[in-house]
Amino acid sequence: MATTADFKNGLCIVYNNEIWTIVEFLHVKPGKGNTFVRTKLKNLKTGRVQEFRFDAGIKIELARVERRPYIFSYKEGATTYNFMHAETFEPLTIEKDLINNPDLLKEGQTVEIMYHTDTDTPLTCELPPFVDLEIIEADPGVKGNTATNSLKRAVVETGAEVYVPLFINAGEKIKVDTRTNKYSERVKE
Numbered sequence: 001m002a003t004t005a006d007f008k009n010g011l012c013i014v015y016n017n018e019i020w021t022i023v024e025f026l027h028v029k030p031g032k033g034n035t036f037v038r039t040k041l042k043n044l045k046t047g048r049v050q051e052f053r054f055d056a057g058i059k060i061e062l063a064r065v066e067r068r069p070y071i072f073s074y075k076e077g078a079t080t081y082n083f084m085h086a087e088t089f090e091p092l093t094i095e096k097d098l099i100n101n102p103d104l105l106k107e108g109q110t111v112e113i114m115y116h117t118d119t120d121t122p123l124t125c126e127l128p129p130f131v132d133l134e135i136i137e138a139d140p141g142v143k144g145n146t147a148t149n150s151l152k153r154a155v156v157e158t159g160a161e162v163y164v165p166l167f168i169n170a171g172e173k174i175k176v177d178t179r180t181n182k183y184s185e186r187v188k189e
Contacts, residue, residue, distance in 0.1 A: 001059045004037045012044070012063040015052070019044045019063045019116060019123060027056065044114070044123040047097070064117040070125075072109045083125075086110060092122070099125040101178045103160035104133065127178040132187050133157050134173050141169040151183075 002013075007025045014020075020041040029035045035056035042049045054060070069086035076082055079096040092113070096102050104127060105111070114123045138154035151163040154170075162176055164183045173187035 002062050003059055004054050004056050006060075007037060007039065012065045013041075014061040014063045015041065019065075023049060047124075065123065066115045066117050067112045068115060070111050070113050072105050072107060072111060074107060075105075081105070081125075083111070083113070094122055094125060098122060099127075101127055101181060104131055104156075104158055104176060104178050104181070106131070106133065106158050129178060130175050130184055131178055132173055133160075133162075133176055135164070135168065135170050138164065138168060138170045141167045 004027075007022055009022055009024060011022045012019060013022065020043055023040040023042050025037055025039040027035065027037050037054045037056060039052050039054065040049055041052055070083040070092060071086050073082045073084050073091070076093075081094055081096060081099060081102065083092045083094065084090070085092065094113070099105065099111075109127070109131065111125050111127050113125045115121065116123055133156040135154045136157055139152050150166050152166055152168075154162055154164045154168065156162055156174070156176065160176075160181070162174070162181065162183055164174060168174065168183075168186065173189070175184040175187055176182070177184050
C-alpha cells in the first residue's frame, strides 16, 4: 500500500477495481479545508483519461506491472498484431486497441508491452517516443521554403498520414513523435 504522498507520473494504481496510471497530479492546500490531490488518471484497459480527487494521506493500492521488450512481427487482418519477445522469442498476439499508436508501427520495431504481473495479461503496448520513417508520398517540396510554418500532407512507409513542412520530399526519412503523431525533424543520413 502507498499513500497520496507517493504519487508520481507513470505510477500504476488500482482504483475502483481497475488499473490506472497517473498522467499528472497536483497537491492542493486550500486556505480553508483539508489538503487534497487532484489527479489525471489513464485507464490502462480503455485508454480513457479521467480526473479524480483524493484526500491527502489516504492509502492507495499499487498495481504490480512489468515492462517487457517485444519486436513487432506482422499485422494479421485489421485489428490483430503479432509480436515476438526480444529475449525468449515467444510469440504474442494482441489487439489494436492496446497499442498507443498502431499506424506508426513497422516490422522489426522494438516496443515495450506492459503486463499486469498478478494476472500475466498485457495492458498496453508502447512505441518508443520517436520513430524514423520514410516518406513514400508527398507533394514536391519547394527549395528554400522554410520561413513559414505551413504544412503539407505526407504518407509514410507504414501508411500513416503525417503533416510535414513544405520543404520535405518523398523518399526522405523523418522522425515522428509517436505520442502526438507529428513531424519532429529530418533524419540525417
